Structures are given as structure tokens and as C-alpha cells.
Amino acid sequence: MEELFDGLLNDHLGFVVWAALAFVILLILLAKFAWKPIMGAISERERSIEDALLKAEAAKEEMARLTNENEQLLKQARAERDLILSEARKLKDQIVNEAKTQANVEGARMIEQARLEINSQKAIALADVKNQVAALSVEIAEKLLRKELADQKAQDEMVADLLREVKIS
Template sequence: MDLVSPNPGLIFWTAITFLILLFILKKYAWKPILKAVNDRENSIESALLRAEAVREEMSRLTSENESLLKQARAERDTILAEATKVKNQIIADAKEAAQKEGARQLEIARIEINNQKAIAMADVKNQVAALSLDIAEKVLRKQFEDQKKQDELVRDLLKDVKLS
């Protein structure tokens, strides 16, 4: 039973050694250990605060980016709508100008055709008149070869003419 029953001297020296160890630890080890634990706790806390601030900043930036994207999309839609409007206006103006130019060209062609037609008709009339005169001359020469026929024609013409 010697092992199980404690010796009072051993208990005393063990307690003294423990108290000395406790004093040395308190004097030299606890302060640096507690300081290191407190520093670590403070660095973790500041890191958490920085992470929260960064998360809030990211949230704000994400919100700002979304609003900028919406604004850019709206501006893009406005520019596209304006470009479409300008394109349609240019097309309409070009069509109108082409129609006006086409109408002008048609009118010029119509006038030219009418001029050429009038020239051709005048030429045909001149040719018909010349042919008619040639034919009439030939017919009259043939008829007036005989003096008797000439006298008859003069009498008939005089009957038709009435003096007023």
C-alpha cells in the first residue's frame, strides 16, 4: 500500500514545485501567450470586419454595375432606335428622290417623243403635200393638154363661183 498512500513530504514538494512552475508561467509565459491569443483574436476580428466591408463594397459595386448595364442597354436601344429611324428616313428620302427623278426623266422622254412625233408628222405632211402637188400637176397637165377640156373646166368653175 505504499504506492497508494501519499507521502506528505512528496505532496509538499510537489505543491511547491507546482506553485513555482505556476509563478514562472504567470510571470513569463501567460502574458505572451495571452497577448498572442488576443492579437490573434484581434487580427481575426479585423479580418472579419474587412471581409464584411469588402462584401458590402462588392455588393455596392455589383449593384452599381447592374445599374450601369441597364443604362448602357437603354442607351444602346435608344441609339439603335435612332439609327433605324435615320435609316428609314434615308431610304424614304432616296425613294422619293428616285421617284421624282424617274418622273422627271419620264416627262423629258414624253416631251422628246412628242417633239420627234411632231417633227415626223410635219415631215410626213410635207412629203404628202409634195406628192399631192406632183400628182395634181401631172393630172392637170394631162387634162389640160386638150384646149377643149380646159374651156369646159373654166366654165364649170365659174358656175360654182357666185358673185355676191
């Protein structure tokens, strides 16, 4: 077996040397021309990944800041909305109370006006009744006097009675 190995080694020794020499040259060429660009590309890739991670972290922080700002704006908007609603309720209550007060005043004024109108109509009606009663009384008295004074003797007696009453008073 050793002979076989020696024979193969002697026959292929030139090939191994040339292959080793080609491999060393290839390594030198790769180290000089390919290794630096490959390592540069890897370094560049590492830097771009690191930059991307930093940018992602910055974006995450910015997003958190914006979210916080949005929450603050929402809280402020809710507070403003509550204030506006509260003021609207107060204004509504004020308007309703003013309307009630005005309605009460107007109602009282209308009632007073109606009372005055009723009193005025009552006074007119009473005056009318008094006038009618007076007219009827005069008419009745006239009829009675005509009847009583139809004869001359009754007239003389009545005039005498009236004169006595006037002198007494």
C-alpha cells in the same frame, strides 16, 4: 490499509512537497513569462480575426455596391443601346422614304421627258407625213394638170374658171 497509506505518505511526503513547490514555481513562472504572452497572442489573434471579419464585411458591402453600380451601368448601357437602335431605325426609315421620294420624282421626270420626246418625235413624224403628202399632192396635181392641160382649149377653160373663182372670192 491505513498503515500502508501512512507509509507511502511518509516515504513520499518530501517528494510531494517538492513537486507541489515546483508546481507553484512553475505556475508563477508561467504566469509571469508565459501567461501574458499567451494571452497577448490570444488577444492579438482575436483582434486579427475581428479585423478580418470587419474587412470581410467591408469587402462584402463594397462588392454589393459594385454589383449595384454594374447593374446601373448595364441599365444605362441598355437604355443607350435602345436609343441608338431607335435613332438608327428612324434614320433608316427617313433614308428609305427620301430614296422613295427621290425615285418617284426621278421617275416622274423621266416619264415627262419620255412624253416630251414622244411628242417631239410625233410632231416630227407628222411634219414628215405632211411634207410627203404635200409632195405627193403636188406631184399628183402636176400630173393631172399636165394631162388636163395637154390641149390648148382645156388650158383656156381652166384659166377662165380659176379667174371666175378668184373674182368671186
